[in-house]
Amino acid sequence: MAKPDIFIGTDSGATTSKTGGIFADGTVISQELRQSSTNSKDGTAAVIAGWVEGVRGFLVDNEITWDQVRGVGLALPGPYQAYGVLDKSANLPASFEGWNFLADYTAALSAEAGRPVFVATGNDGDLGGVGEAHAVRGDRKVGVILLAPGSGLGCAYVNADGLHLGGDNFAGMEAGHMPAPLHLLGNAPVYECGCGKGWGCIEAYTTISGLPQLLRDTLKRYPDHELHQSELPIKQQCFSLRDRAQVGDPLALDMFDFQAKALGLHAANLITALDPAYVVIGGGLIDPESTTPEFRKRYLDGIRDAALPYLFPAQRANIQFVPATLGELSQSIGAALLARHRPALN
Structure with a gap:
């Protein structure tokens, strides 16, 4: 029997990142979030590694394999200079300004999965609204x-x-x-x-x-x-x-x-x-x-x-x-x- 397709969501804060996911029909995979350190003090590469570790751990926790992952979303506070490019942030190091986090996260996930992985991103508050809207309506x-x-x-x-x-x-x-x-x-x-x-x-x-x-x-x-x-x-x-x-x-x-x-x-x-x-x-x-x-x-x-x-x-x-x-x-x-x-x- 074919395993179900799933989508992963990474919710990144300044200190803690949380990972969850849904099945293709929109139902939540688990009420338990996988939490890991954002490691922002150690630079952008450490943040990317933490996000990837969160996805890896969530998949293991829920007995999911990479071939089931059809896409990943990232919720990250703005402001942005452009889509997927961070502007000056109140809660992240000044050196992160101008960071193309979307390109880096996409490359890291694709390397981990051994194939291209699609990544979408948005402001954390906006994506909280997307989640709550899905639940209420x-x-x-x-x-x-x-x-x-x-x-x-x-x-x-x-x-x-x-x-x-x-x-x-x-x-x-x-x-x-x-x-x-x-x-x-x-x-x-x-x-x-x-x-x-x-x-x-x-x-x-x-x-x-x-x-x-x-x-x-x-x-x-x-x-x-x-x-x-x-x-x-x-x-x-x-x-x-x-x-x-x-x-x-x-x-x-x-x-x-x-x-x-x-x-x-x-x-x-x-x-x-x-x-x-x-x-x-x-x-x-x-x-x-x-x-x-x-x-x-x-x-x-x-x-x-x-x-x-x-x-x-x-x-x-x-x-x-x-x-x-x-x-x-x-x-x-x-x-x-x-x-x-x-x-x-x-």
Whole structure:
């Protein structure tokens, strides 16, 4: 009996790379990711070797042979100078600027397999959206937006064909750096964002990156809160807020309600432009292992309720806000799905 064709996805971070895969019909091969060190401090050759080792180990773990591999996808944070060519990255060595990682990875995988291996690549946030869209919509050919607040705001749009909006300069859906509607957020002040735009990026109002500024302002309304006496660094105070919210801390709930409203207003902007069927919400605030069902419902309801008044009637009736389901699998599965969309070399 012939062995099934498969597609591999590599999800590369600055320190850890994760490998997953799908069968040709799109089903996930394993819920267990193969993890390996990215080794970026040791140069580009070490990174390539780590990626290849991740694929090799995943194949061994799942009793798959190289002749079954029809293509490989790579999720790697941008920005890019061109397709498969890295620009200056905040999380990788400066010497990596201009690195044609796609050519190097393709050559290394082809040498390992003993035949040409097709490789496709994309921004990690975009490919996380591809993975989540595949999971949420099933056989429906509809558009999906992913909004994933974490240290920054991951945003992706996946069209009815299952492909992400990458853009002509590979910066499509960098929507975390669109301006927040401050007049609808109680005339909130302009918060600083690491991108330097200076116009109040929505990322600063919805993610961990903006929590120090939001905590500073929210504490003014809670003069008796214990954080006024805390000697912890502001970053650690902010990291405590999610746990505080799970036990009903009013200040923490107030802050996350604000973030939910901001994210919902942003979702309304994107829905108006892109008209999807689903908005998938990812990030640590909907993580079942870290948050309670009550908190997750409150947060998701807050996002939806903020968005709905600004949508057209048909959108209000049909749009679905749902939590992400793939967790750490999303980017590697999205990368594998991207490879499946391209003609694989045999």
